[in-house]
């Protein structure tokens with residue numbers, strides 16, 4: 001089947017944090033008289049993310065979504081702060097961090113991304129971002145200058161399903177008006193992106209920026225930057 005759409009993961013694929021999370025947390029905490037060890041905060045943040053429930057709230061109406069998203073992040077950041085989260089100033093600090101990660105200063109778009117997306121678009125492909133993220137994602141992509149290159153932005157809380165749940169990929173295909181089999185998804189997560197997309201009937205490409213070369217299922221390609229994406233996608237066709 002002819003390829004008609006490319007869906008892309010966001011964090012680790014299009015952009016990354018501008019500074020390690022532990023360092024940012026420690027910097028913000030210090031303004032509020034809280035001492036955090038960056039390396040430890042980084043490790044505990046990673047553990048909190050792994051342990052967190054999926055970032056989707058099926059059955060929760062639009063009006064209450066923002067509150068649930070914030071509570072989800074509050075639990076993650078709280079765990080990363082450890083005992084320091086008991087300090088009264090933690091709440092202000094959390095509010096500042098939550099706002100920070102909704103702004104472009106917190107992120108760095110990989111240098112080849114815009115050009116790769118432009119090339120794909122000039123070939124008539126539809127482009128979407130499919131990301132385990134919250135309502136801050138659409139304005140963030142706009143602030144990072146990527147929104148005009150995309151036909152659709154679908155974050156997990158809006159889809160009421162988080163990757164690797166195939167439902168979010170199916171929602172994206174359906175919103176694009178393209179069959180899953182005519183869509184390829186590129187992302188840096190072996191489970192969230194590669195497995196999830198394949199379970200939904202999409203083709204998958206692993207974005208292996210650290211060149212870790214994991215074992216991949218047959219038919220899954222691997223690239224190390226998005227510069228390789230247009231040629232690969234046109235070759236798949």
Ligand SMILES: [Mg+2]
Pocket residue numbers: 009010011012013187188189
């Ligand atoms: Mg990712």
